[in-house]
Amino acid sequence: GEILISSSLDRAETAILAASLETIDRVGPCVAKVVVESVEDIRVSKRKKIVDRAKEILIERFDDGTIDSxxxxxxxxxxxxxxxxxxxxxxxxxxxxxxxxxxxxxxxxxxxxxxxxxxxxxxxxxxxxxxxxxxxxxxxxxxxxxxxxxxxxxxxxxxxxxxxxxxxxxxxxxxxxxxxxxxxxxxxxxxxxxxxxxxxxxxxxxxxxxxxxxxxxxxxxxxxxxxxxxxxxRQPARRREPGSAPQNIRDHYDDVKGNNLARFLNDDLAVVREIPADEVEKAIETIESTATGLVLDRPVDQKLLDRMAQKGLAYVAARNYPGIVKRPLSVRLLKMSG
Structure with a gap:
């Protein structure tokens, strides 16, 4: 038969108790032999069971993906x-x-x-x-x-x-x-x-x-x-302070208008390069890749517009566009007045 004995003693006292049990040679009128097969700390068993169950829940029960705050x-x-x-x-x-x-x-x-x-x-x-x-x-x-x-x-x-x-x-x-x-x-x-x-x-x-x-x-x-x-x-036009940096395309056009100039601009509307307007065709072949638009004081013809499309410019601002037959979808034409 099996004997299960619970103990609230510490490890040393429990070991003494287990050893003393093995000295028993009779139980009532019968000859008996007691052998201690194991001494188990129930707290360790519970901890191990908790850890194993936590692993199962983590793997099987949680939804896919991590929960980020x-x-x-x-x-x-x-x-x-x-x-x-x-x-x-x-x-x-x-x-x-x-x-x-x-x-x-x-x-x-x-x-x-x-x-x-x-x-x-x-x-x-x-x-x-x-x-x-x-x-x-x-x-x-x-x-x-x-x-x-x-x-x-x-x-x-x-x-x-x-x-x-x-x-x-x-x-x-x-x-x-x-x-x-x-x-x-x-x-x-x-x-x-x-x-x-x-x-x-x-x-x-x-x-x-x-x-x-x-x-x-x-x-x-x-x-x-x-x-x-x-x-x-009730919506007064914004007036640019004299000597202030240009804030938009209109400001850049006002700067080049009447001066026969052209400006290549980047995404932030900062000047990438400023040149005479008559030299745009030559400059556009070597313009920096950061340039996304062109503002110039001269008309834009079909040949120049096609070159702009090839260079990947997104817009051009000029006073007029004579002879434009085919408008590239990639280039916006901004007609400036005044």
Whole structure:
């Protein structure tokens, strides 16, 4: 038979007890022999059982992937941002929480773009979700200073063209070619919005003939036409301080205008190289790879435009574009006036 004896003694006392048990030679009238087979510390057994079970739970019960505190915080913040997205009007256009209260709005393509801008604290964005511009967005454009901010692809170009025909847009912000607003970083978003240009500079890029240009709200009759100029008059033009560094494309054009100069600019609108405007064709062959745009005091013809497309420049700002038959999709034409 087996005898199980529990002991609350320490190890030495328990060993003495086990040894004394082996001295027993009779149990009642029967001859007996007692052999101690093992002495087990139950605390060690429990610890081993706990460790083995923990390993099983870790391997089998946890979901795939690790739980990172930063990812957990991002998930919580993301859910809060999604909850903040409102819908406007009967069209239920996705919008940030400050669209109705803000004096200025940003029009983007879709809900994901609104979420990305919310991530960076921009709460006055509204989405059009396609080329069928919601009536609610059109009405907002009539009342507020509006910036169009779309993806740098063909879809973004089509939406912008449609928007220019039906809504009163004040500025256009061009995202990098092939870049979606929803994928842009904070630095890229801030830089792009800072470098927005007045809509007049890009309107000719999308409409070939003057007759095709949409009328400005200020030229239309009725209460809307009377109210739009008043709204614009409340937005004074930014005046550049004498001697200050250029902050946008218009400032660079003002610097080269009348001086027969040309400037190659990088993504930050810093000057990569400044040369006489007549030497652009020669300089463009050896221009640094950091150059992304060109501002010059002369007309741009088809030959120069083709060379710019080959070098990967994203835009050109000039006073006119005579004889342009084929416009490269990769180069934006900014027609400067004044």
């Amino acid at each position: 930063d990812e957990l915080l991002d998930d919580v913040r993301q859910s809060l941002r999604v909850e903040k997205i409102a819908t406007l009007g009967e069209d239920k256009a996705p919008a940030g929480p400050n669209v109705l209260d803000s004096d200025a709005i940003i029009i983007v393509e879709g809900r994901a773009d609104v979420i990305n801008l919310l991530r960076y604290g921009i709460k006055n964005a509204v989405a059009v979700e396609g080329t069928n511009i919601p009536r609610t967005v059109i009405e907002l454009c009539e009342k507020k200073t509006t910036t169009a901010f779309f993806d740098g692809d063909r879809g973004g170009e089509l939406i912008l063209r449609e928007l220019l025909q039906v809504a009163d847009i004040d500025y256009v912000a061009f995202s990098p070619r092939g870049k979606s607003v929803e994928d842009m970083t904070r630095k890229e978003v801030v830089k792009t919005l800072r470098n927005k240009v007045p809509v007049e500079y890009v309107r000719d890029q999308y409409f070939e003939d003057a007759a095709e240009l949409p009328e400005l709200r200020g030229q239309k009759g009725g209460s809307e036409g009377d109210d739009a100029p008043a709204r614009r008059s």
